[in-house]
Amino acid sequence: MLKTLWRLVVATLFLVLAATPAVADPGTGGTAGECKNRYICVVVTEPGSTADPGGGSGGTSGGSDGGVQMCAWNGQQWPCWDDDLGWFSTANGCYYHRSDPQPPAGDPSWEGHDPADGAVYEVNCRQTGDTLTPLPPQFFAQPPGGPPPPDRPYDLGMKALGMIHFDAPELHAAPAGTAVVGVPVWLWYAKSPTSSGPQHATAQGRTMHVTATAALRTVHWDTGDGSPGADCNGPGTPYVPGTGANVQPPCGHTYRSTSAGAQDQTLYLTARVVWRVVAVRSDTGAQVFAVDYTVTTDVPLPLKVAEVQALN
Structure with missing residues (x-):
């Protein structure tokens, strides 16, 4: 049953890979383009590992590290x-x-x-x-087909990756509801192992194991006002009541115009969280693959922006 579920996960990943254009640099790992919620954009295999189309008969080798004969x-x-x-x-x-x-x-x-x-x-x-x-x-009297073939690091790495769960961020802003033009807005989401990491998972093979480590790489906020938005190194810092309006938040955005022209006079904020996942084999310590894993907001955060005098 577990193997059937794993095959379904792998099949789903391959379908997404086929449907989502992305560019990979074999020297540095993968680079993530826009992709759907919780889906891997690109996987880069271990250097020198190639798929073997096989075509042999029973009792032969199990293929190279990168493919199944x-x-x-x-x-x-x-x-x-x-x-x-x-x-x-x-x-x-x-x-x-x-x-x-x-x-x-x-x-x-x-x-x-x-x-x-x-x-x-x-x-x-x-x-x-x-x-x-x-x-x-x-x-x-003799093993039919011979001993099991060597472990395939790539397969173990993908199995370890499948053990890691990535949650979409639940967004927060201060002030909540209505912000003011020219005053910094604090942006953050709640920290947890599955939303901000780091995370680790290990897949055990016959002679080795591969460990996948997921670390938060970047968080990009689309602030809904047509600006470049905000790029943050982490989930941000929750706003503490009483903090002065002139204090710059670790992760934030300052609006330069109101939301009067938006539909319902409301802007909708989203966030895109990019994880870097690196899989490493236990026997040599070599990197098997690197992957950028992008998770986007499930529920946009509504925010109105008004002029100061409009609040008086």
């Missing part, structure tokens, strides 16, 4: 190795995976053999309609 059977292509199902056989369309734990000695699945003579393997065979049919476990 494919096996042909019954007119279709199937991964030669699956982390849950094991090695694929082009002879019968079945996957073989060493049972863990192994059944106790004397179990019928040993077929009369001693455990020292080999191992028992789970068997799952492809059928029409992409279905899998489990068969009774079988004994083999």
Whole structure:
């Protein structure tokens, strides 16, 4: 079930990648363009890691670090190795995976053999309609297909990335409701691990693990008045009542005109939070990929802007 959910997440990411233009610099990681809420704009793989289209048969290598080797059977292509199902056989369309734990000695699945003579393997065979049919476990003196292939750092990095959750910011401003032309407006959103970080997640492989670390990179506020808006290094600082009007907020914006010409005489503020996520492998410490992950506001913040005399 977990593998099915992960495949759905990966498939969704690939669909978004295909639909969202972005430019990647392999030397520095990814650069994020405009993208939809909570979706990755671009992923850059580890330098030197390329996809291997494969095309071999059962019992061959599992492919390079960047791709999955494919096996042909019954007119279709199937991964030669699956982390849950094991090695694929082009002879019968079945996957073989060493049972863990192994059944106790004397179990019928040993077929009369001693455990020292080999191992028992789970068997799952492809059928029409992409279905899998489990068969009774079988004994083999030698591993069908050989030992598991090396871990693919990119796959582990993507799995670790999928464990990290990014919340959209809940926006605040002071003064709330109505601001004044020429007076700084304080902008902020509530801090939490999922909205301001940092966050970490680790995906464990067979011989190594990959850790993804997400750190807040920039926060851009669209202030709704046609200006460039405000760029901030973090979520901002909540306004403290009694702070003087001449104090410049760590994250803020000063309006130069009223909102009288806007629809409903109201401006709507949004924020775009950009995270930088870096995945690193445990065995060499090398960077597997870097990604910019952009999250935008779920609910815009309404704000009116008036002249000072209009408030008197």
